[in-house]
Amino acid sequence: MTLINIFDYEERALQILDPLARDYYRSGADDEVTLRNNRAAFEPIRLRPRVLVDVSMIDLATTVLGTPVSMPILVAPTAYHGLAHADGECATARGVGPTGTLMTVSTLGNRRLEDVAAAASGPLWFQLYVYRDRVLSEALVRRAEAAGYRALVLTVDAPRLGQRERDVRNGFGLPPHLHMANFTDNSDATAHTQQTGASGLALHADAMFDQTLTWEAVDWLRSITKLPILVKGVLTPEDALLAVEHGVDGIVVSNHGGRQLDGALATIEALPSIAAAVAGRCELFLDGGVRRGTDVAKALALGARAVLVGRPVLWGLAVNGSAGVTAVLELLRAELERAMALLGRPTVAALDASAVQLPAHWSS
Secondary structure, three states, X not given: OOOOOHHHHHHHHHHXXXXXXXXXXXXXXXXXXXXXXXXXXXXXXXXXXXXXXXXOOOEOXXXXXXXXXXXXXXXXXXXXHHHOOOOHHHHHHHHHHHHOOOEEEOOOOOOOHHHHHHHOOOOEEEEEOOEOOHHHHXXXXXXXXXXXXXXXXXXXXXXXXXXXXXXXXXXXXXXXOOOOOOOOOOOOHHHHOOOOOOOHHHHHHHHHEOOOOOOHHHHHHHHHOOOOEEEEEEOOHHHHHHHHHOOOOEEEEOOHHHOOOOOOOOHHHHHHHHHHHHOOOOEEEEEOOOOOHHHHXXXXXXXXXXXXXXXXXXXXXXXXXXXHHHHHHHHHHHHHHHHHHHHOOOEHHHOOHHHEEOOHHHHO
16 A cells, blocks of 8 residues: 555554554543544644745744744654554654654653654653652753754643553563663662553553642753753643743643543544633743644644654654655645645745634634
């Protein structure tokens, strides 16, 4: 089968991956309602094409927190790339580089953040969890600074992990040959637990993540670094306003890929009210459910500076390593370019609210 869209890559990847890895990557929390809605919520948003516009040249280039990128499609942080490819996050970075966009590297990677930076030819952000031992988190920040990462993405929606029932049924744990490479001590030991009725990653999070985290953590992070700070996991205008008050540089509208609170808003549903509340005071980004270029166009029209994609990159990595990552991102680029041409919007800046029509019930 010729792979011509993200869904083709997903189908092929799910055939290739080990069953435990397959379920770990694709699972959502509980009944997976939010996982499904992340995708479904894009469908009722209608596009409003303008005609007789010169679209002979379509320009996808933009900037994110001042960093130029070739398109408003970035790579989201996802854990455990080693389950998809032997070179893990280093292979992903090598695949992202030729596309001219940006990769966000997870704290929970199977390759050291320094090694990923060495493999990358494009800009990187570093995703950070705050551990109970702040010394451990601060050390990660210092290493990211030294390795040339451009920003820190603080994940704020995971004081504990959601119940990912596929992982619990499978007794998912990190295989013995893989490690959370950013930790040199034995702090990833619980993540290797393989026991039916338990998730090794959930055990690790329960043991290590700081469940007392408040907005003070943003202030703390600002006090120890000059890097731009984004908060990832915001779904309400109330929290978006607090983020702005605490001086963040960016917000990622995210529900953790439907893997945390099941029944939470789909991210594209949450975006319009957050954009209205923020009113341009920091840059907005969105992840969750983006599978088509038209999804990207809708998110940009509703206020996102760029989108981040997670699972599609993993599907590409599983299917064909670095080349698969490149291919997936280039598919999305081509789809977005085509969508912009057919919308009569030749630049990213032209994708404003007039390009979409929201479902009537969203405004009620």
